[in-house]
Amino acid sequence: MSGTEDTSSSLSEGEFMRLFVRHEPALRAFARTILPDWNAVDDALQEASVTMWEKLGQLQNEHGFLPWAKVILRFKCLSLVAASRRNRHMLSDEVLELLADEAESMKADDVVSIRKALDFCLTKFSAGHQELLLAPYAGDGRVKQLAEGCGKSVNAFYKLLGRLREKLSECVQSQLKAEVS
Amino acid sequence: MDAASQIHRYLLGKLSEEETAELDRQLAEDPELRNQFILAAATDAGLREVAIERAAEPAAVPQANEASSHHWRTVTVAVLAAGLLLAAGLIFFQATPVATLASSENAAWESELPTTPGSELTPGFLNLKSGVATIEFTSGAELVLEAPAELELVTPMKARLLSGAAVINVPDPATGFVVETPDGYAVDYGTRFAVRVNQQARQSRFELIEGEIAVHHPSTGEELRLKGDTKAATVSGESIVVADLEESEGSDPSKENVIRISTNGRTGSAMRRDEKRHKFIKREFLSVKRTNSGKWDHRSFFSFNLSEADLGQVFAARLRLNLVPSTRGLASRLPKINRFGVYGLTNSEKANWQADCLWNESPGPDDGILLGAFEIPRSQQRGSFGIETEDLLKFLRNNQNETVTLILVRETTQIEGIGPGLTHLFASDSHPESVGPLLELTSP
Numbered sequence: 001m002s003g004t005e006d007t008s009s010s011l012s013e014g015e016f017m018r019l020f021v022r023h024e025p026a027l028r029a030f031a032r033t034i035l036p037d038w039n040a041v042d043d044a045l046q047e048a049s050v051t052m053w054e055k056l057g058q059l060q061n062e063h064g065f066l067p068w069a070k071v072i073l074r075f076k077c078l079s080l081v082a083a084s085r086r087n088r089h090m091l092s093d094e095v096l097e098l099l100a101d102e103a104e105s106m107k108a109d110d111v112v113s114i115r116k117a118l119d120f121c122l123t124k125f126s127a128g129h130q131e132l133l134l135a136p137y138a139g140d141g142r143v144k145q146l147a148e149g150c151g152k153s154v155n156a157f158y159k160l161l162g163r164l165r166e167k168l169s170e171c172v173q174s175q176l177k178a179e180v181s
Numbered sequence: 182m183d184a185a186s187q188i189h190r191y192l193l194g195k196l197s198e199e200e201t202a203e204l205d206r207q208l209a210e211d212p213e214l215r216n217q218f219i220l221a222a223a224t225d226a227g228l229r230e231v232a233i234e235r236a237a238e239p240a241a242v243p244q245a246n247e248a249s250s251h252h253w254r255t256v257t258v259a260v261l262a263a264g265l266l267l268a269a270g271l272i273f274f275q276a277t278p279v280a281t282l283a284s285s286e287n288a289a290w291e292s293e294l295p296t297t298p299g300s301e302l303t304p305g306f307l308n309l310k311s312g313v314a315t316i317e318f319t320s321g322a323e324l325v326l327e328a329p330a331e332l333e334l335v336t337p338m339k340a341r342l343l344s345g346a347a348v349i350n351v352p353d354p355a356t357g358f359v360v361e362t363p364d365g366y367a368v369d370y371g372t373r374f375a376v377r378v379n380q381q382a383r384q385s386r387f388e389l390i391e392g393e394i395a396v397h398h399p400s401t402g403e404e405l406r407l408k409g410d411t412k413a414a415t416v417s418g419e420s421i422v423v424a425d426l427e428e429s430e431g432s433d434p435s436k437e438n439v440i441r442i443s444t445n446g447r448t449g450s451a452m453r454r455d456e457k458r459h460k461f462i463k464r465e466f467l468s469v470k471r472t473n474s475g476k477w478d479h480r481s482f483f484s485f486n487l488s489e490a491d492l493g494q495v496f497a498a499r500l501r502l503n504l505v506p507s508t509r510g511l512a513s514r515l516p517k518i519n520r521f522g523v524y525g526l527t528n529s530e531k532a533n534w535q536a537d538c539l540w541n542e543s544p545g546p547d548d549g550i551l552l553g554a555f556e557i558p559r560s561q562q563r564g565s566f567g568i569e570t571e572d573l574l575k576f577l578r579n580n581q582n583e584t585v586t587l588i589l590v591r592e593t594t595q596i597e598g599i600g601p602g603l604t605h606l607f608a609s610d611s612h613p614e615s616v617g618p619l620l621e622l623t624s625p
Contacts, residue, residue: 029226046601053508059595089201095208103219118227137232165189169224
């Protein structure tokens with residue numbers, strides 16, 4: 001059925017696709033730990049998904065999917081780091097490896113919990129702050145636009161954004177702790 | 182500025198070289214900070230999802246309360262309290278599952294309910310587009326659904342089959358399990374039986390496999406018990422008709438002649454990023470994709486030799502393409518309905534295309550005329566699609582005795598979202614399972 005010789009896997013395309021979609025948020029967050037921007041993350045995921053499909057025969061059952069997929073994705077991300085390094089200031093390879101090691105142990109449920117906590121925590125911000133928090137994903141220039149609208153410098157707005165995100169992460173963290181306790 | 186805030190500025194691409202080096206040094210030493218980094222990256226990923234979801238639903242303007250940063254402490258306290266409530270077992274209301282999706286074989290769904298095998302199903306609709314799925318009700322009743330079918334799960338003891346076919350197996354404890362159809366319903370008294378709903382003919386056919394069932398007619402109140410010899414009943418608007426199983430395995434008396442022409446292996450695909458084609462283009466597939474930027478576009482082309490066909494007699498022409506599942510990209514990035522265009526090549530300079538030709542050498546829509554279009558819902562991974570148009574027939578007649586090339590493109594692009602959009606794949610003649618493109622010419 002597939003374009004490869006390996007047919008030993010018991011998973012069909014449909015099952016693979018469902019697994020991939022289900023675990024995509026976790027994979028995306030994992031890749032984000034290593035790569036410096038979302039374009040690179042999207043490229044890594046696209047390429048890794050092709051490799052996963054080709055090597056699906058290695059996968060014993062669907063429970064093993066996420067850790068297995070992370071190994072493939074990690075390799076893909078690290079291979080893209082060098083290219084990213086050319087146009088970005090980036091953390092060292094040693095630190096990226098450490099981060100990847102630790103992020104590998106994150107479970108699918110953790111990502112779901114984080115997302116839930118995030119939805120809750122976001123409601124605690126004013127509409128304006130929510131808009132700023134989401135602005136970096138609306139394309140280049142959205143943060144600049146908002147800053148200009150308020151008569152502030154872009155730099156000042158990025159500093160504010162950094163602080164808002166830190167606050168958001170703190171809220172998420174305390175939500176997660178509360179869930180565990 | 183503190184390290185945690187620097188992590189976010191790093192993720193936003195706003196740290197200078199010196200600041201990056203400083204953060205690197207701190208991360209190398211401090212595992213707790215690394216944890217914060219991982220959480221920050223996950224938060225960033227979540228924020229991006231939220232941004233995309235909100236962009237997709239402009240109506241859902243964030244209804245923020247006006248609490249700004251100085252209310253932060255109260256928020257944290259409230260959060261902790263909520264966590265404790267959860268821990269104490271006060272869980273929010275959730276609909277009770279009535280069934281479990283026990284297994285699915287090549288199933289493609291369009292459903293508001295979860296469709297992974299093992300999922301618990303709450304009352305709601307399941308729309309099975311292809312394949313076979315087994316649903317186990319908590320009462321013990323088991324229903325095997327055959328596509329295409331629509332099923333509504335009502336209670337552990339009741340389901341509605343709106344269209345399609347199902348086989349129901351009812352063990353003792355679930356005696357009294359009810360299957361409703363638009364035309365009637367059956368109460369199962371500990372048996373196995375099959376139902377098929379024919380929406381067009383507005384009739385439902387109940388077939389007993391073993392045991393006993395009662396078939397009810399909703400408007401006449403008629404009830405028919407099926408057991409022993411009487412083994413099938415058809416319920417329609419007026420009545421219940423008891424059917425003889427033997428005669429009903431009807432054949433379709435089609436007297437028309439259909440000839441099918443294949444491409445004989447003459448198929449090809451091209452992608453705009455020619456340097457990546459070794460990775461994405463495979464001989465077994467005709468790949469088709471369109472993106473907003475055009476960067477990742479794929480198109481396919483294939484030819485048919487018409488010299489054997491007597492087109493003078495032909496009154497209908499159909500192009501048949503078999504969609505096969507694709508793992509290239511995500512269906513969620515596609516619009517719900519995807520439109521495809523089929524073009525007939527008229528530019529003779531492109532007639533001698535090679536199967537592995539580069540994008541610029543490959544025939545495209547500009548080299549031909551539009552012959553027809555078809556649509557595929559994003560939820561669908563398999564099936565036979567194609568066009569049957571006057572324009573196709575005319576194009577074939579104009580090229581009688583020649584070899585014609587048809588070009589397949591996706592006209593619709595992707596929607597705003599996360600991840601690469603799906604590349605649609607159709608079988609070529611080299612596909613191990615599905616049949617490649619076929620021209621079906623019908624004559625009297």
